[in-house]
Amino acid sequence: MNVLFAAGEALPFVATGGLADVAGSLPRAQKSGGCDTRVVIPLYSDIPDKLRNSLKYVKSFYVPVSWRSQYCGVFEGEVDGVTYYLLDNEYYFKRQGIYGHFDDAERFAFFSRAVLELIKNIDFHPDIIHCNDWHTALIPVFHRTFYNGDPNYSNIKTVFTIHNILYQGKYGDELFTEILGLPSWAYPLVEYDNCLNFMKGAIVCANAVTTVSPTYAQELRFPYYSYGLHHILQDCSYKFSGILNGIDIDGYNPATDPCIFKNYSAKDIKGKAENKKQLQKMLGLPEDENAMLIGVVTRLVEPKGIELLKFVIEEMMADHVQIVILGKGDWYYENFFTEMQRRYPGKIAVQIGFFQDMARKIYAGSDAFLMPSKTEPCGLSQMVAMRYGSVPVVRETGGLKDSVFDCGDDNGNGYTFKSFNAHDMLGAIRRTEGAFANKPYWRKVVNRAITSDYSWKKSAGEYIALYKRLVEN
Numbered sequence: 001m002n003v004l005f006a007a008g009e010a011l012p013f014v015a016t017g018g019l020a021d022v023a024g025s026l027p028r029a030q031k032s033g034g035c036d037t038r039v040v041i042p043l044y045s046d047i048p049d050k051l052r053n054s055l056k057y058v059k060s061f062y063v064p065v066s067w068r069s070q071y072c073g074v075f076e077g078e079v080d081g082v083t084y085y086l087l088d089n090e091y092y093f094k095r096q097g098i099y100g101h102f103d104d105a106e107r108f109a110f111f112s113r114a115v116l117e118l119i120k121n122i123d124f125h126p127d128i129i130h131c132n133d134w135h136t137a138l139i140p141v142f143h144r145t146f147y148n149g150d151p152n153y154s155n156i157k158t159v160f161t162i163h164n165i166l167y168q169g170k171y172g173d174e175l176f177t178e179i180l181g182l183p184s185w186a187y188p189l190v191e192y193d194n195c196l197n198f199m200k201g202a203i204v205c206a207n208a209v210t211t212v213s214p215t216y217a218q219e220l221r222f223p224y225y226s227y228g229l230h231h232i233l234q235d236c237s238y239k240f241s242g243i244l245n246g247i248d249i250d251g252y253n254p255a256t257d258p259c260i261f262k263n264y265s266a267k268d269i270k271g272k273a274e275n276k277k278q279l280q281k282m283l284g285l286p287e288d289e290n291a292m293l294i295g296v297v298t299r300l301v302e303p304k305g306i307e308l309l310k311f312v313i314e315e316m317m318a319d320h321v322q323i324v325i326l327g328k329g330d331w332y333y334e335n336f337f338t339e340m341q342r343r344y345p346g347k348i349a350v351q352i353g354f355f356q357d358m359a360r361k362i363y364a365g366s367d368a369f370l371m372p373s374k375t376e377p378c379g380l381s382q383m384v385a386m387r388y389g390s391v392p393v394v395r396e397t398g399g400l401k402d403s404v405f406d407c408g409d410d411n412g413n414g415y416t417f418k419s420f421n422a423h424d425m426l427g428a429i430r431r432t433e434g435a436f437a438n439k440p441y442w443r444k445v446v447n448r449a450i451t452s453d454y455s456w457k458k459s460a461g462e463y464i465a466l467y468k469r470l471v472e473n
Contacts, residue, residue, distance in 0.1 A: 001467055003030065003037040004126035006115045008108070008135030010039050012079060013047045013086070014098060018245070018380050019132060019163050022212075025248040026463070027082045029456035033464050038124060042111050043075055043086035045094045051077070055086060061121050063114045065106065066181030072114045074121065085122070087114050099135075105171045106179050108198075112138035120152055128467045130159045134169030137202035138180070144205045145186045157470040159463075160206035162199070164377055165220060165227055166303070169198030193228055203232050207470050209240045210463075212378035213399035217242030225375055243463060244402050245378040246456035252363075252387045259360040264389075266450045272364065272389050279365030283349035285322050292321045292436045294429070295366030295390060297359045297381055300329030300337070305372030305395060310336055311422035317344050319433060324362055325350045363388040368432050372417075372425045376400050386413060389450040391435075393428050395420065403454060407435065413448045 009015055011024030027037035043052075055075040062069045073088035092107040101107065116139060119125065131139045140158040147153040171179075175196055176187060190201035203209050211217045217240060219225040220233050233240055250256075254272075255265040261278040264271030273289065280287045298304045310333065316323070325337050325348070334352050341350040351358060363369070369385035371394045378399030382392040386404075392414035394400040404414040415435075417428040436442050 001035050001471065002124060002126045003035050003128045003130055003467060005037055005039045005130045006136040006139060007039065007041055007132045009098060010041050013041060013051055014044050016098065021248065021380055022245055023132065025456055026460060028080050029460035030464060031081055033460050035464055038083040038085065040085040040087065040115055040118065042093045043088040044098050046096065046098055059121060061117060063110060063117050064181065065110050065113060066177065066179055070110055072117065074118065085118060087111060087118065105175055108135045109138055109179050112136055113142055115139055116142055116147055126156060127471050128157050128159055130161065131202060132161045133163045134167055134198045137169055137198040140205035141189055141201040145182055157207040159208045159210065159466065160202040162211040165229060168227065168229065171196045200229060200232055203236055207239065208466055209236060211242050213244045213402045214242035215401045216377045216398040219398060243459055244399055245380065246454050246459045247380055247383045247387065249387065249455045252384050254364055254388050257360055259357045260364040261361065269389055269446065269450065275364040276367065279361055283324060285349055286346055290320065292367045292433050293365065294321055294323045295362040295369045296323065296325045297362055298327045300327045300333035303374045305374050306333050308372045308422040308425045309370065312426045313340055315426065317347055321433065323348045324366065326354065326358055326362055328353050363390055366390045367436055368393055371400060373397055373400060374420055383454040386449040386452045389446050391432065391445055391449050393432050407445055413452050
């Protein structure tokens with residue numbers, strides 16, 4: 001089976017978040033499962049020169065963007081056995097930053113149409129086009145309106161995955177003719193709540209719609225989580241499902257990770273204590289093996305539940321804990337936690353920004369890992385933390401609920417709380433502290449966490465099964 005995986009970003013070329021991790025690792029897992037999955041992304045100027053220079057030019061063609069005809073160059077590369085196509089147009093993609101430009105609607109309308117035009121310009125015919133988030137949401141719409149009658153395209157099925165429903169691609173009606181160039185009969189496909197909504201169009205037009213965890217799929221049927229799209233998802237529930245993301249267990253491997261202080265594994269975890277000691281030393285914290293070191297690696301924004309930590313962090317200072325925070329986001333939270341570091345030296349260490357090297361040191365050096373998210377479609381950090389033997393403390397939402405199971409039944413791999421409430425979170429943290437103080441029991445908890453299997457093998461199999469059902473039908 002042939003699959004073309006279309007995304008706005010993908011590792012190792014360019015990344016801003018979890019989508020890039022998925023686009024960089026899921027296709028590789030699908031290759032192992034018998035799918036020839038190839039990835040297509042824009043050729044951004046942010047792509048490092050070393051990777052850019054490894055690409056080979058294939059050909060060029062022109063892409064209709066409403067009344068325009070725009071150049072598209074095709075470059076090809078291979079990473080870990082997976083073929084990548086990178087689509088070039090300097091007007092749209094030769095600029096700093098991959099998102100957040102005034103003409104993003106036109107840029108990704110071009111990219112979506114270019115993905116479909118690519119198919120007749122390369123020696124690869126997909127059975128499935130797997131689209132991801134709003135950047136590629138117009139592919140199912142364009143496929144239905146412009147290509148479905150073409151014999152080269154009529155047997156292609158489309159899958160659309162929602163990674164974060166907050167970002168839907170919402171624009172004014174004036175873009176319908178000027179940018180999308182769709183026929184007038186197609187207006188209801190993309191119109192929603194008095195504007196154009198690219199994600200809504202994909203949900204309606206795709207043959208199957210997925211999201212990144214089973215619990216998030218249930219949550220999106222309710223207004224609290226869906227940012228207005230619950231009616232559409234309820235109407236399309238017959239083709240909507242959740243498949244839990246995995247992580248790249250080769251890339252995140254404490255036995256081989258060059259970023260951490262000392263390598264270790266589930267079979268021999270002794271090196272984790274050295275990582276904690278060296279992390280404490282690096283950050284100016286007392287080298288105290290009996291202080292439970294809590295790691296937080298996150299965007300400092302409201303949906304990540306940072307408000308809960310802000311509310312009780314001074315109460316936590318009475319406990320025998322240390323807190324390490326790595327992240328950036330709202331200046332209000334950045335300033336608050338920087339002030340907490342100043343106020344509680346030796347208890348709190350804060351690094352504003354995101355540094356992959358430091359993130360891995362925190363995964364390896366922390367005893368517990370806190371994710372109190374208000375919403376979390378899947379979350380990868382809790383899985384990575386477990387991979388490094390850091391016990392997660394999470395709120396039961398989205399993929400956190402599907403991957404972290406409370407130790408109350410002696411079979412869990414972390415600690416959880418239900419309500420979005422600061423003292424419920426504090427209760428879970430203090431239960432974790434109690435377990436940490438009981439060293440024989442804590443070793444069992446850590447072992448259950450570090451041996452949890454969140455590789456892509458199971459999830460890739462579920463996607464392949466979905467593809468097969470679509471092709472057979």
